[in-house]
Amino acid sequence: MSYPVYAGRLEKTWYYAFRIICGLVLFFLIAPIVVLIPLSFNAEPYFTFSQGMLTLDPQAFSFRWYEDMIENPQWIHSIKNSIIIGFFATIFATFFGTLAAWGLSRPHTPFRVPLMGLLISPMIVPLIITAAGMFFFYSKVGLAQTYPGLIMAHTALGIPFVIITVTATLMGFDQDLIRASASLGANPVTTFRKVVLPLIMPGVISGALFALVTSFDEIVVVLFLSGFKQRTIPRQMWVGIREQISPTILAAATILIAVAVALLTAVELLRRRSERLRGVRPT
């Protein structure tokens, strides 16, 4: 974007003012995340920059909050829990979500639109309502405060993301490929495995990453459904933020930011690969 040749002085001023406004909004988005990273290396137990940090005194920086986190059995336990629950919830959500998206993408599926709406609804319904419902129901059937209960809950929350990303990759899908595969003697299962799945793989993987991050980040259902034994990283952070005693949460936050950067990079690369595969030219 550059200002047109016929722009007057007012428009040129506006052109630069506009860019400054946009810069400020982008700063508002990114600054709160970036600011945590240096703070997590604070040598003092404060949540703000010390004198020494501002003058870049090496004495003012340390890894003590990272050491604190690694040596704390509660943190280690919550990291393990997050990985276990996230892993299984991701696998189940990816499996069911992909199958649902495949079924829903066929034009003759009955009740396609209402089914789609129903399956996506966990993403839209307020988490507090989902959590309340699950709390009452899971308590009755003995799934509250158990690992399977949390995995089931996170699976339900992850499925909509998989459906959306897989449906998106299926949009450019050439239905002739299925007929071609069938005419060569493959049964529907083989066709799905050998023809469809490789083509929609980018969507499946990015859906899996969304499901993983949903489980990894989920706090409301965990608050209601997990016992002391099942507490996850978000639950540990929740307690840390409430008590606000030690900047260990800043170290944990910095590690989670690194995870977010890795996930974002992975999804971006997948998206480009998928566009290349489907022949969508980047615009």
Added chain:
Amino acid sequence: MGKRFTSTHYLAAFDLKYDENGNIVSKPKVQRVHKQIWLRTLWVSLAATALCLVLGYPVAYLLSTLPLRVSNILMICVLLPFWTSLLVRLTSWIVLLQKQGVLNDIFVWLGFISDEHRLRMVYNMTGTLVAMTHILLPFMILPLYSVMKTISPNYVKAARSLGADSWRAFRQIYLPLTIPGIGAGGLLVFILAIGYYSTPALVGGASGQLIGNFIALHMSKTLNWGLAAAMGTILLAGVLAIYWLYNRLVGIENMKLG
């Protein structure tokens, strides 16, 4: 024994009750809390949606007009918060906004305020609104961006060549073309905002609690499960109505995820 079914909880959710004669009347003034919370939730959700639109519109426009190489880099600023844990973002707002926090330190250092008069920006409504706007902004920018991307710059150029000034070309040509994006982003942000629980719980203090927090309160503290369920059902009905509208207007499968 009482009846098996009762609408008492639904009335209580709006600060109403039955009197001795079975008429529906307002509760005494000191017991009225919920009506105010419903109004507050609506107000905060609308304010967050409006803020997201005001902040997100220019950014989406800039991103859609810049060359792809540059806009991809700037897009990171929009997508990274989207992928970063909610609790990380809430931690950072507390760190930034609290009394001994980074922003207050900067204000004192710049001499805007004295050390004794540090501003109270978190654990109240301000905290809730700022954090919610930050969290929801990407949900506004992405649908706007994908709509703006499809609008050819020739429309505005044509309007200009026919004598419209830039404001008029924007108002009469560009803005109407982006209405689908405004609708999609606005509905999505509003629907997400209205059910927020964790953000107000951590940064809202007493004055920034929303309806979601009261549902949780009645579930785990006052143990008035009937009331919690009634409030939850009312909230759910509202959300589903907007969801239906969103599905009609945008189509849920067209939702953009990054």
